Amino acid sequence: MEKSLEPSIITVLGTVVFRVIWLLTVFKMVPTYEMLMNVYVASWIFTGGLLLLIYLKHMRKLEKKAIK
Numbered sequence: 001m002e003k004s005l006e007p008s009i010i011t012v013l014g015t016v017v018f019r020v021i022w023l024l025t026v027f028k029m030v031p032t033y034e035m036l037m038n039v040y041v042a043s044w045i046f047t048g049g050l051l052l053l054i055y056l057k058h059m060r061k062l063e064k065k066a067i068k
Helices: 005-024 033-067
Strands: none
Touching: 005 033
16 A cells, blocks of 8 residues: 555554643643543544545545546
8 A cells, every 4th residue: 555654653643642732731721530531532533533534635646546
């Protein structure tokens, strides 16, 4: 497929960087156990959404190549 770097970077950003930012911002404002656990759901949604956008972008490129 030759498209592994972009999803890898997005996965790292979504699972590591997003969670650290969450801890430094949202969790600092509301320091409860529930808010700490919400970071997992939020990071899955964030990462999954970005990966879906990248997938759709690449599929559109493939469709344009197939039409030509």
